[in-house]
Amino acid sequence: MNEEIELIIDSTEEAMQNAIKHLEKELIKIRAGKASPNMVSSVLVEYYGSKTPLNQVGNINTPDARTISIQPFEKSLIPEIEKGIMNANLGFNPMNNGESVIINVPPLTEERRRELAKQAKAVAEDAKVGVRNDRKNANNELKKLDLSEDMLKGAEADVQELTDKHIAQIDAILKVKEKEIMTV
Template sequence: MNDDLKFIIDSTKEDMEKAIKHLEKKLINIRAGKASPAMLSGVMVDYYGSPTPLNQVGNVNTPDARTISIQPFEKSMIQEIEKAIMNANLGFNPMNNGESVIINVPPLTEERRKELAKQAKNEAEESKIGVRNDRKNANQEIKKLEDASEDLKKNAEIDVQNLTDKYIAKIDEVYAAKEVEIMKV
């Protein structure tokens, strides 16, 4: 196989791998019943006028499966942290005890579980679209090559299709695992 074709296939594989990593990162943010600091990863706190990620203004812990505790680095930030959590619209009701912000994570209703499973499925579909776009781009690059024979180009396209099938199956596996986690009571 010529070097250009090998490069195209390798870079396509890298791009498809990134689609899987992106999906995994997105799915971490979809809550599945038990408390996790990742649930608050998108929360931005107004820290003296500039939006700052929550984990940079306090320690975020999960003392048990139903509680998230935020210990601010500065006590004066407690109200700002509470306001930021409310504004993030995550469905949490933060409380403070003067020292830290405590969030009791309510158990998911059946309806909410189905909603979250649907959201996870949409993320999986987005990743599949990304993988298919990577395939399309690779095939276009292969067709543009002038110093490769038609047979080599056809074989490279088959390799790209095999990669696509492999990564689509991997996306389905990741989604299936997340769906089981979400639906488990």
Template sequence: MNEEVKFILDTTKESMDASISHLEKALVKIRAGKASPMMLSTVMVEYYGSQTPLSQIANINTPDARTLSVQPWEKSLLSEIETAIMNANLGFNPMNNGEMVIINVPPLTEERRLQLVKQAKSEAEDAKVGVRSARQDANKELKSLDISEDLLSNAEVDVQELTDNHISKIDAILTAKEAEIMKV
């Protein structure tokens, strides 16, 4: 196989893999009933005049499936952390016990579960768009090369196989996440 064609296929595979890893990161942030430190990954706290991620100024733990505990490295930050969690609009009501901030994660309602499934489907569709975009770019690059018709058509088939494999991986990831969200 032509070196240029192999390079284009490798680049396309990397791009499609990046779409899948982005999807996995996005789905981790969608909560599925049990508490996870990733739920607070978007919380930013005012720390010495700048916005700092919560994970950089405190330990975030899950003592049980329904509770998150946030223990700051400086006790003076407790009220700022509490305010930041409320301002993040995550639907949590943090409690401050003087040592740490404790968050009880409410169980999901059926309506909220359906919203989360819809959000997960949207993320999966974005990942599919990324994969298809990579396919389109690869096909454009292949057509711009000075190669034989046979080599071009074989390369296009390879690109389509890559696309189909990645789309089916995305569907499998989405199906697993849907099952996790809908499990009571």
């Protein structure tokens, strides 16, 4: 019986960890003023008739905090890379110097920083909802087992402890991201 409880708790913890990993991936996409190769990770480029991720057709670098430089593996791809960046609707205006594509990342306005902080909060809230759903699923699984009332209460307390730990982790991750966004 205890093995079943442990299995449910372990799988719940794994699901909650996955929610946090997803949160971190989503927060990387929210820019915080500094140029980052992740800002163009969603860009797809037309390459020999198929849509290809930008990082597979060129090297992406950030020579300084306000510039993203994309060095294509083939010079003929420069117009396609520019078109891909424009189509991705990231709000960037790519330029090229004949060798590479350069994106100047404009500094964030105070209003835009607040919008991005709101966006980060929404992503964190989604992660919290995911963790709470994992808790609900675990509690339902525990109720299906034929447990004594004391064992059920103890197992549910363990699940709640896991939930609290992961919610606190999400809050800490969000706090760091908000600070990063609001720092000029």
